Amino acid sequence: MVVLFRWLLRLFLGLAVLGGLSLTVVYYFATRSIPDYSATHRVSGISAEVEIVRDNANVPHIFGAADEDVFFGLGYAHAQDRLWQMTLMRRTVQGRLSEIFGARTLRTDELMRRLDLYTLSVRSLEAQDAPTRAALEAYSRGVNAWIAEVNEQALGRGAPEFFLFSNEIAFWQPADSIALIKLLGVQLSGHLGEEVIRARLSLVLPPERLRDILPDDPSTPVASLPRFGALFPDVAPSYATIRMPGDSLSPFPEPGLAGASNAWAAASGRSAAGGTLLANDPHLGFSAPTVWYLARLDLASGGVIGATIPGIPLVLAGRSDRLGWAVTSSYLDDQDLFIERLNPDNPEEYETPQGWAQFETRRTIIRVAEEQPRTFTLRWTENGPVLPGYHYDIGSITPQGHVASLAWTLLSPADTSMTAAMRLMQAQSVDEALEAAPLFIAPSQNLTLVDRDRIAMQMVGAMPARNAAHQTQGRIPSPGWIATNRWQGTFPFSVNPAFTDPDTSLLGNTNNKIIDRPFPEHVSFVWGDTQRIQRWLRLMQMREVHTRDSFIEAQLDTVSNTARTLLPLVGGDLWFTGEAAPEGTPERRRQRALALLAEWNGEMNEHLPEPLIYSAWMRALQDRLIRDDLGPLADQFGRVEPVFIERVYRNTGGAAAWCNIIQSSAQETCTDIARIALDDALVRLSETYGNNIESWRWGDAHQATHDHPVLGDVRVLRHFVNIRQSTSGDGDTLMRGALAAQGPNPFFNVHGAGYRGVYDFGDPDSSVFIIATGQSGHPLSRHYDDLGDLWRRGEYIPMSLDPDLARAAAVGLTRLIPLE
Template identity: 50%
Template sequence: MLILFRWLLRLTIGLILMLVAALILAWYFAVRSLPDYNATLRVPGISAPVEIVRSTENVPHVFGQTDEDVFFALGLVHAQDRLFQMTLLRRAAQGRLSEVYGAGALAADDLARRLELYRTAAASVEAQDQATQAALTAYARGVNEWIGQVNARAMGRGAPEFFVLPQDIAYWQPADSLAILKLLAASTSNAVADEVLRARLSLTWPERGTDLLAETAPAAALPRYADLFPGARFAPVEARLDPTPDRDVTQMLRPNGGLGGNVFAAEAGRTAAGGALLASDPQAPLVAPSLYYLARLELTSGGVIGATIPGMPVIFSGRNPQLAWGIAPAPMDDADIAIEEIEPGRVDRYRGPDGWTDFATRRETIRILDEPARTVTLRGSRNGPIVPLLDPGLADATPRGHVPALRWTGLSTSDTTMSALIGMMRAADTGSAATALGRVVAPPMAVALADEDGIRQITVGAAPQRASDHPTGGAMPVPGWLPQGEWSGQLSAVIDNPTPDGIAFATEERSPLGLRRSRLGWLLGDREVHSRDSFVAAQLDIVSPAARSLLPLVGADLWFTGEPAASGTPERQRQDVLNLLAEWDGAMSEHLPEPLIHSAWMAALQDRLIRDELGPLADDIRTLQPGFVDAVFRNRNSAGVWCDIVQSAPVEDCTTIARQALDRAILDLTQRFGADVASWRWGDAHQAYQVHPGLGRMAVLGWIVNLSQPLSGGAFSVSHTGMMAAGAEPFQARTGPGYRGVYDLADPDSSVFILSTGQSGHPLSRHYDDLAELWRRGEYIGMSLDPQLARAAATGVTVLQPVE
């Protein structure tokens, strides 16, 4: 027995020593991939020395003799800090995520290839102007130089993720940057999602189903969807969205995702300091690290500073010495679904205007980690690629014997959007910036511009031209063989939008109701004179106009009714809740219970209104439709009929439904957070859970690399967050302002910006999450083009010396 004990002791000690050695070895290789920011590197591909000065927050300030040298250095610093993120975005655009993530990413790869993101990007390289081609080439050389440095100096493969998710790191190509821009364009649009949902609503309740989305397309103007396909058979409408969506976003950008953002500006005459102001906060998936990366470039046209996306040599929102700009997705319907009928017995042919015709077909092989490769057949019609996986609900909206094809402006093979954006960076005033932006194709953009002479708010991008007799006006899918459903062309133009009283603002909202847009307009119009601080306050505004408009209406017959109930009873709990809501100003503060009560009540109310009429489809209605609820409770166009529960004998009124929904919400919240209503907190449910797309799903590593923090704001506040609205955490923030910037042209170096995480994508770097808490609290860091300020507090200076 003693001998056995000794051997067990020796074995245990040996295993412990092996584990310690393995941890030390893993730590060593992980630390090896941390870049040294104080270094001198001899590199080919530059014409003169380049200096990269990193500020306290690790913002690189790049100084070079030529623009090509500066873009080379930007590629290098992007690769230093975000190499894994860059390769992940490239794989998402190429349709090669399965090589790293396995079969779970197969659907994403299949869709990316059907959308031809990389093929159209590669074809668009030659369409760029000469300066942009030079920038793309120089940027790619910089990325590749860092990859070469990593290999030559054994720097831990460049990022620790590459040890856990091993992969070959191909050298960067100019087409890679264009492909990521294509992926961004695909992720910005939600036109298809809206079309498909309207079609499913029409199929479920032909008479009134589209009431739910009437604020984005008047129901009276739309035909019954089934009537567009006489004699066709549809599968029963079902819930199609995953009830427990994966928080590990394997692709940081998701086609058909519908990203958003705000942008607003005030001309000099409306500001205290006598210079124009501009603010921008583009939405992005809340992942770690952030999609955005802060950088300053010293170009021959002047310094440029703001938000980049690693993988592209563009500052999407920022300023130069004379001009500031911000971008939000434009509320433009840039995509349509055409339903193609397949010839019976011939899956390779479809119905065209003049009879049956052949699909364009190609086969591609998708390699899958730890599984045999799969060959997929990709088909295209005269209307575009066949995309059955673009939206889960397409299965309901596609009749049997038919397939969906996509018309989308982003399918252009001569897309000059990159040239437009790089041209804007070099512009000296709003006029030249608008001229440059006239080359934008996809995504359509609402752009605010400001210079010393004034402000300008424009819409740019290719706009589909639909016939006046289009069957649905682009609001629902159409039969692909109908000539009147075709596009007559695409119009690329700069559309000037009014800037009344020296104020400009835009959001991505497509609804005429535009609650967030209205709130932003009120904030900007409420003051005669603005300052940087008032713009910051507007950007951080957390008041929900949906709460302010709906609560008095929905609770009109519930406030202060009946005698006070006994403590501990459900009736008393309801009274406490209503008393809190009656005195609430609509601020979605993480520290208050009212936002949580309001959100749970409205979610339960909408579900109770639509569940009996829509059946399983109600599970896929995951965002509150304030216009619909307003119409129902005002009985506009007889919408009050939604309040009656069809399956019950009595006729329910809206007050009854409102009370039942409130009781349901209180019961659910009590089960989660306890019976004390006053102790509930919005921040307990509304968390910004920023998941690392490579390591976040791994038990131990996920605890290290994922970021979670409570967040104020909501789906309708100017400080906007898109919620998961499904599963065990329905109010968790899924998207949000990954970048915020406020630019003051009266004192440009007092401009400010912030990221939702940190600059570095390396989990062991102190700059991995050092900005996250500032972002959550609504704080910013300085944005200066002064070289001396950058050098005064530099955390490192990298010098690139040309190889002679």
């Protein structure tokens, strides 16, 4: 027995030593890819020495003798910190994820190949002006210089993730950067999914009820449109969901999670410091690392500083010494889905206004890790690429003998958006910035601009020209063979809405409706916000003059105007009614919850129980209202639609009819449904958070999920690579934190401001910036999440264009010396 014990002990100690050695080796090779920020490298591709000065937040300040050298330095810095992220995004837009991830990403790859965005990016390279092409080439040389350095010095393959995937790292090409802008356009797109769900609902709901569940902006009068069933009578109603399941690597947004953002500006007359003010916080899905990366470029036109996206040589949101620029999603309706009729005698032909035409076809091969390659035939019509039926449930509305194609401004082969953004970044005034605006094609944005004297907001991006006789006005899919349904090119840029130097000296956009024009110059029937804008107007009107701090206060505001509106409507007949119920009963729990909500001011504070009660109640209420009418289709509405609930409880257009449960013989009232929904919500919350309502915290449920898109689901590694933070706000507050709405954690915060910036031209060096995680994409770097705590607490870091300040605070200096 003693001998056995000794051998077991030796075996255990041997395994422990072996395990320790293995971990040491893994850690050694993993940390090899953490860059040394205080080093000198000899590189080819620059004309003179380039300096990359790193401040204590790891923000690079890049100095060079020529602009091309500065862009080289930016490419080098991006690759040092985010090489894995850059290559992953490039693979996504190329449709090559399955080469490393297998069949899991096959459908995403198929969709990207059908859209053919990378080929379009290569073709668009020739459309850029000469300085932009030079900048793209210099940036690519900088990325490739770091890749070469990694290969030559065995620097851990550049990132730990590359050890798990043995595929070779291809060198960066100028077209790759254009492709990433198109990938951003995919992430910001939402009209395609909106068309499909509207078509599906029109098959099962009368028009007046369709207007309830998919309401237009309340100020938008819309004429009656044909029902989808009238256009395609062979399509039967379907309640099932056939769409591809969500995947962390898919760039296609879930319903309700297309692009969002905030931006507001004040002219000098409304500024306490006497200079213009600008605030911006673009909203995208959260990830670790965040998509944003802070940088400063010292260009010949002057220094620029702000938010970049690794892989793109642009400061997309930021400021120079003379100009500030901010971006928000415009919600321009730049997508139309067409139902194309196939020739019954030849399925390789489809119908056009001139007769039958051949599809433009091409075969493509997708390599799949550990499986046989898959071959797909790509088809294009005159309207655009043919899409598969699983994408956003398109198959559920496509009749037999038909296919669906997509028209989209993003599919331009001569997209000059990169040139436009390059000129914007180097503009010296609002007027110069507006001169570059017509070159933007896609994705469409609202561009908010300030210089030292003026403010402006301009919608940029190509605006499709639809015929006034369009059958569906682009709101639901239309027959592609009817000439009046097809796009007539694009409108002149002068049609794009613009606002310059308003009388109020204030401009703002929260993805709200910005203009009220009749179709076809309407911009959109669907807007990203009807709620946040109300709170912003209130905060702006509360002050005659504003400061940097008041703009920060607005960015971080967590008061829900939606909660303040809905709670009195929904619970008006429930408050302070009935006798006090005994402890431990559902009635008593409901009374306690209602008492808390009665004293609540609508602040979605992470430390309070009221936001959790309110959110769970509204979620349960909406599901109760629509589930019996929509069945499984109700799952498409996991996020609360405030205008829908308000219509129901104000009985707008008879919308209170939603309160009656079709399957029951009784006639339920809206008060009945409100009470039942509250009880349902409280039961579910008690099961998760205990019976002590007062101890519940919104932040426990509303955690920001900065998850690693690849390693975030791996059982052990997820604890090291995912960043979770208790947060305030929700999808309707200015400090936006949109809810997951699905799965076991429906209140998780999954979509919000990955970048915030506030610029004060009365005191430019007081301008502040922050991103949601850290500058580095390396999980073992101290800069992987060091800015995340500041972001969560609503704090910022200063970033100055003064080179002496940058050097004084430097914690690293990388010198790139040209090879002789």
